[in-house]
Amino acid sequence: xxxxxxxxxxxxxxVGRFFSVYRQTVIPGLISSVLxxxxxxxTLEQRISEIQGVSYTMFIMPGLxxxxxxxxxxxxxxxxxxxxxxxxxxxxxxxxxxSGIEIAxxxxxxxxxxxxxxxxxxxxxxxxxxxxxVHDIGGTLLFLFLVSWAFSSMGLVMGQIAESWDQLAMxxxxxxxxxxFLGGVFYSIKxxxxxxxxxxxxxxxxxxxxxxxxxxxxxxxxxxxxxxxxAVLLTILFTSLAILLMKSGKRIKQ
Amino acid sequence: MPExxxxxxxxxxxxxxxxxxxxxxxxxxxxxxxxLLGPNGAGKTTTINILTGLVFKDSGNCLVFGKDTVxxxxxxxxxIGIAAQELSVDWFFSIENLLFxxxxxxxxxxxxxxxxxxxxxxxxxxxxxxxxxLRQLSGGMKRRFQIAKALVHDPDILxxxxxxxxxxxxxxxELWNYLRELHNNGKTILLTTHYIExxxxxxxxxxxxxxxxILKKGSPKSLTEDLGKSGITVQLTQESIDKKLxxxxxxxxxxxxxxxxxxxxxxxxxxxxxxxxxxxxxxxHSIKTETSSLEDxxxxxxxxxxxx
Numbered sequence: 001x002x003x004x005x006x007x008x009x010x011x012x013x014x015v016g017r018f019f020s021v022y023r024q025t026v027i028p029g030l031i032s033s034v035l036x037x038x039x040x041x042x043t044l045e046q047r048i049s050e051i052q053g054v055s056y057t058m059f060i061m062p063g064l065x066x067x068x069x070x071x072x073x074x075x076x077x078x079x080x081x082x083x084x085x086x087x088x089x090x091x092x093x094x095x096x097x098x099s100g101i102e103i104a105x106x107x108x109x110x111x112x113x114x115x116x117x118x119x120x121x122x123x124x125x126x127x128x129x130x131x132x133x134v135h136d137i138g139g140t141l142l143f144l145f146l147v148s149w150a151f152s153s154m155g156l157v158m159g160q161i162a163e164s165w166d167q168l169a170m171x172x173x174x175x176x177x178x179x180x181f182l183g184g185v186f187y188s189i190k191x192x193x194x195x196x197x198x199x200x201x202x203x204x205x206x207x208x209x210x211x212x213x214x215x216x217x218x219x220x221x222x223x224x225x226x227x228x229x230x231a232v233l234l235t236i237l238f239t240s241l242a243i244l245l246m247k248s249g250k251r252i253k254q
Numbered sequence: 255m256p257e258x259x260x261x262x263x264x265x266x267x268x269x270x271x272x273x274x275x276x277x278x279x280x281x282x283x284x285x286x287x288x289x290l291l292g293p294n295g296a297g298k299t300t301t302i303n304i305l306t307g308l309v310f311k312d313s314g315n316c317l318v319f320g321k322d323t324v325x326x327x328x329x330x331x332x333x334i335g336i337a338a339q340e341l342s343v344d345w346f347f348s349i350e351n352l353l354f355x356x357x358x359x360x361x362x363x364x365x366x367x368x369x370x371x372x373x374x375x376x377x378x379x380x381x382x383x384x385x386x387x388l389r390q391l392s393g394g395m396k397r398r399f400q401i402a403k404a405l406v407h408d409p410d411i412l413x414x415x416x417x418x419x420x421x422x423x424x425x426x427x428e429l430w431n432y433l434r435e436l437h438n439n440g441k442t443i444l445l446t447t448h449y450i451e452x453x454x455x456x457x458x459x460x461x462x463x464x465x466x467x468i469l470k471k472g473s474p475k476s477l478t479e480d481l482g483k484s485g486i487t488v489q490l491t492q493e494s495i496d497k498k499l500x501x502x503x504x505x506x507x508x509x510x511x512x513x514x515x516x517x518x519x520x521x522x523x524x525x526x527x528x529x530x531x532x533x534x535x536x537x538x539h540s541i542k543t544e545t546s547s548l549e550d551x552x553x554x555x556x557x558x559x560x561x562x
Contacts, residue, residue, distance in 0.1 A: 006359045009355055088343065095308060253309060
């Protein structure tokens, strides 16, 4: 038996929550992407030759899309969960006839929607401003979906474990942002020394960025199938973790 | 035996090495207004948090209408509405929307919930504020919202954790009236409180809890009769002092011109005392009664005041 109405209600609350503060949750990603295009792209493009046969601005777009997608997806679930804990709203969910799986899924869907919305909007910015070609729109959407879902789940794990905003900010600043930058948003890893290239293979975000870059530009440092499998693997791993932790209630009940 | 709405059996809980509950037993028949009375930190909130699924128990059982709250949580939680002690905060949605969400968690869609939510907002005087956010409400309104939220899915059992803590006198009386109304309409109510007056006025039965143990249970009246210190003091006129007292069938002591009777029901015994004394021509100067309260009961059980 599934509490469908409960699942739907919590999902729509999670989606409604970030849309109600779109100035914090949707607009900033768009502005920063436009800034990246203007500053990094148009100024550096004069000095940097084409990478893998495409202009520099074009080259960084897929990475920007992916970075926006995964940070938005993960911060939606992590901040919403922590907020619920700190503002005494969590008891409303935990005393309702909702299962741990239903609560976890509702949160994950909410974060995945935010990730997708942000990713697609930045993609549109690219299409409108610099005529970004999208070679395989189905593949692009598939990557956006998998990465949104995976990082939304990861955010839910973080939100359950964290006890303060400080701890969340730490994970964001010390892990997610560096891993995104080092995953090759702004460069091809082939430009790196050998040891740094080898290190990049341990960075999951490297595969996400190169996967979506392939579906948009048909250029990639890694094979698209490897990227796809990594995305699927991360999705399964983080979803299971988020659900198991929620089911156990270990970080949210006494 | 009437059907039991809530059964708590030998409930134990410890936090690290502190024992919060040391084997709590509570039975609440359907339709009863029940009070869990005890000082802050006695284990009241822990008990109801285990009952509602917010806290893990160490051992023991909680049953709601005969079903276990862990293995049958969907059934038991749908029967209960909770107004928590701590007021929640929300930055994003109107209070009407929050009530729709709450109904949704209990499996009620917006169309079905609409009528109930409208009537609750009206009854609790929140109708004009329905589009406001929670932080725009006064403390009293937040408290009323809390109760509306607990009732949105029309539960059979209403659990209120210190519902009138920090509430002004007027609102407290309003809330009491509303709770009586709910009780008269058949709701089973479990109330935790450290306000003696609240328990005495509202509850059919109370359990007194302290340091994680239930010390005594019964109706407020029977508890005060058994353990309270009620009595009557009769002050005689000067000329009556030396008269021989009639052999009243009561415990009494004499001090100067005052006679003190230790009785359980002062209001029932007064006529008898007056009758006996006047029949012996003993003139009475004044009569004072001391009715005991649950406060005395608590004091005699624990040796301390409930507000300590």
